[in-house]
Amino acid sequence: MGAQLRVFRRRIKSVGATKKITKAMELIASSRIVKAQQRVDAALPYTTELLRALSAAAAHSQSGHLFVGKEGEHTRAAMCLITADRGLAGAYSSAAIKEGEALTRLLNDKGITVRPYLVGRKAVGFYRFRERDIAGQWTGFTDQPTYEAAAEIAAALIEAFLTPVEEGGCEEIHLVYTHFENMAVQRVATRRLLPVEIVQDEVPPPDGQPYPLYNFEPSPQGVLDALLPKYITNLVYTALLLSAASEHAARRRAMKSATDNADDLMKSLTRQANQARQAEITQEISEIVGGADALSSANAGS
Amino acid sequence: MGELLVDLVAVDRQVWSGQAKIVVAKTVDGEMGILPQHEPVLAVLADGTVRLETLDGKRMVFAVHGGFFSVDRDRVTILAESAEASDEIDVVRAESALERARAAGLDSPEEVAAYHRAETRLRVASTHTR
Numbered sequence: 001m002g003a004q005l006r007v008f009r010r011r012i013k014s015v016g017a018t019k020k021i022t023k024a025m026e027l028i029a030s031s032r033i034v035k036a037q038q039r040v041d042a043a044l045p046y047t048t049e050l051l052r053a054l055s056a057a058a059a060h061s062q063s064g065h066l067f068v069g070k071e072g073e074h075t076r077a078a079m080c081l082i083t084a085d086r087g088l089a090g091a092y093s094s095a096a097i098k099e100g101e102a103l104t105r106l107l108n109d110k111g112i113t114v115r116p117y118l119v120g121r122k123a124v125g126f127y128r129f130r131e132r133d134i135a136g137q138w139t140g141f142t143d144q145p146t147y148e149a150a151a152e153i154a155a156a157l158i159e160a161f162l163t164p165v166e167e168g169g170c171e172e173i174h175l176v177y178t179h180f181e182n183m184a185v186q187r188v189a190t191r192r193l194l195p196v197e198i199v200q201d202e203v204p205p206p207d208g209q210p211y212p213l214y215n216f217e218p219s220p221q222g223v224l225d226a227l228l229p230k231y232i233t234n235l236v237y238t239a240l241l242l243s244a245a246s247e248h249a250a251r252r253r254a255m256k257s258a259t260d261n262a263d264d265l266m267k268s269l270t271r272q273a274n275q276a277r278q279a280e281i282t283q284e285i286s287e288i289v290g291g292a293d294a295l296s297s298a299n300a301g302s
Numbered sequence: 303m304g305e306l307l308v309d310l311v312a313v314d315r316q317v318w319s320g321q322a323k324i325v326v327a328k329t330v331d332g333e334m335g336i337l338p339q340h341e342p343v344l345a346v347l348a349d350g351t352v353r354l355e356t357l358d359g360k361r362m363v364f365a366v367h368g369g370f371f372s373v374d375r376d377r378v379t380i381l382a383e384s385a386e387a388s389d390e391i392d393v394v395r396a397e398s399a400l401e402r403a404r405a406a407g408l409d410s411p412e413e414v415a416a417y418h419r420a421e422t423r424l425r426v427a428s429t430h431t432r
Binding site for chain 1: 309311312313314315316329330331334341342343344345346368370372374375379381383384
């Protein structure tokens with residue numbers, strides 16, 4: 001076998017092995033999207049009911065809450081950036097990081113310092129490589145986020161919000177995550193967590209009737225105080241779940257195009273290998289014919 | 303007398319849904335019994351148990367942590383960070399959790415809360431086995 005042909009055969013084999021891996025990752029990601037979507041759906045009843053209760057409590061509570069106030073000139077903000085732990089997910093992490101950079105620039109232009117709270121190894125790596133200050137980081141669960149993780153992140157964000165600015169607190173909390181619209185479309189989204197934006201209009205009371213005159217236990221303010229941290233935690237949890245679903249979808253898409261690409265590559269390599277083999281055979285034949293010709297003409301001459 | 307339509311929802315799943323004659327829940331101010339035709343209430347739950355009796359007289363107990371509930375036109379919605387029915391709790395694991403909580407001591411509010419949570423779960427689990 002000629003050297004050229006051997007090289008082609010080796011490359012075909014290695015591309016085939018890569019294709020097997022990417023194909024497997026594609027299948028794994030596909031099955032995980034479904035699971036991640038189920039988790040998003042399973043969390044929905046809680047979110048709906050929480051928003052309903054919160055809207056009712058907010059409608060009945062006259063005085064402003066700690067989480068609602070603090071409007072006006074801000075100087076410090078926190079940004080929670082949700083990315084993946086692992087790569088091979090196309091532009092998933094880099095799109096989120098890019099959005100985070102854009103948000104940081106926007107806030108900086110307004111004279112606001114941004115403190116990054118990072119979720120996922122990709123974001124941590126990005127910030128560490130640039131030797132930037134990291135206010136908080138969480139890794140190791142982005143493909144299957146738990147409520148406990150969300151609670152931990154939310155607690156850190158709420159604490160930053162409640163700390164006075166002079167002591168290193170933040171006046172705004174922003175969340176950058178990837179919204180999962182459907183299998184084909186995921187887009188990076190930015191949302192302000194705190195101060196809380198008006199929630200009353202988000203969930204209209206069912207049947208178009210106004211909210212009943214609830215009796216609040218212990219008090220409207222007390223209920224609001226208890227519900228708002230849960231609301232923030234729930235927003236973080238939902239964002240984590242949506243981002244996880246998006247991550248799997250992005251990975252599936254990236255792995256699918258890698259598999260397709262490996263297919264194309266194998267096809268063209270096989271063609272080249274065939275050509276090389278054919279050239280080898282042609283050469284051998286012409287050598288034999290040439291040799292026989294030389295022999296017979298030598299015999300005829302004698 | 304009508305009946306109550308009860309939804310018990312944890313953050314990541316619907317724990318129980320159905321009709322009930324009575325729901326008893328522990329709020330931060332004390333225990334509260336809900337019968338049909340109850341006035342609308344929105345209350346913060348203390349960590350503890352939620353008990354209810356279904357239409358066919360079956361009693362159910364749930365260990366609930368970090369929740370609140372609303373009552374509106376005979377519709378009772380209980381939301382919790384975690385909620386488990388008595389038959390879902392693994393007694394052995396609940397026991398070891400209690401043991402761990404006791405070993406950790408009761409110095410900080412978190413440790414006390416963890417201890418009470420473990421205790422509640424075990425109590426709820428034992429109502430089922432009995």
